[in-house]
Amino acid sequence: MTQDELKQAVARAAIEYVVDGEIIGVGTGSTANFFIDELGKIKDRIKGAVASSEATAERLRAHGIKVFDLNEVETMPVYIDGADEITPQGAMIKGGGAALTREKIVASVAQKFVCIADGSKLVDVLGKFPLPVEVIPMAHGVVARKLSSLGCEAKLRLKDGKPLVTDNGCYIIDAVGMQIADPAAIEDAINNIVGVVTNGLFARKGATVCLLGTADGVKKLE
Numbered sequence: 001m002t003q004d005e006l007k008q009a010v011a012r013a014a015i016e017y018v019v020d021g022e023i024i025g026v027g028t029g030s031t032a033n034f035f036i037d038e039l040g041k042i043k044d045r046i047k048g049a050v051a052s053s054e055a056t057a058e059r060l061r062a063h064g065i066k067v068f069d070l071n072e073v074e075t076m077p078v079y080i081d082g083a084d085e086i087t088p089q090g091a092m093i094k095g096g097g098a099a100l101t102r103e104k105i106v107a108s109v110a111q112k113f114v115c116i117a118d119g120s121k122l123v124d125v126l127g128k129f130p131l132p133v134e135v136i137p138m139a140h141g142v143v144a145r146k147l148s149s150l151g152c153e154a155k156l157r158l159k160d161g162k163p164l165v166t167d168n169g170c171y172i173i174d175a176v177g178m179q180i181a182d183p184a185a186i187e188d189a190i191n192n193i194v195g196v197v198t199n200g201l202f203a204r205k206g207a208t209v210c211l212l213g214t215a216d217g218v219k220k221l222e
């Protein structure tokens, strides 16, 4: 099976977690996109969705799914999203698609985080994938220096030769080569750097369930 077929398989399996008549939180990225396409097929069963990025909101609307502003929603039963890396304990690196802050905010409101990923994302120790950190633009230099002192190479993410600008008007620094033995401690330490909006470690609130696409079928970790 190709990586896309594995992503499609987990996207289909995640429909089981959609609660009828409720609002669902929806993530960002290629796996989340496959999920949105599946959600479109059962859109009449749900009230609508909260999107974790402008791109996701656009795709949801293209399927005729109502998109709610998070400020209108107090809680939701489930948030469904991909990951760049995930451990068997459910700690994740996210933000390869630069949507980490909105993803973390929407996930914080959901009762359950269902991670959908192809099997290549499962790791014992996080950190091979560069850790995305969203920063206030005027602080990218100072934050990069502080990240480097934690033992990584801090690289400003570029698009077309210029700093990539997130949906929140901020920049992304990718922390390359960070040793993440204790994901919750590193999540807290980086979030405490002045100028950081948030970082892509989802350890304090990780995945409740992970649906992993493998050649032997969809495996559930919980």
Ligand code: 5RP
Pocket (backbone or CB within 6 Å): 027, 028, 029, 030, 031, 032, 081, 082, 083, 084, 093, 094, 095, 096, 097, 098, 099, 100, 103
């Ligand atoms: C976007 C994310 C994505 O969930 C992550 O990058 C995985 O993406 P994909 O499903 O395309 O592999 O965190 O900010």
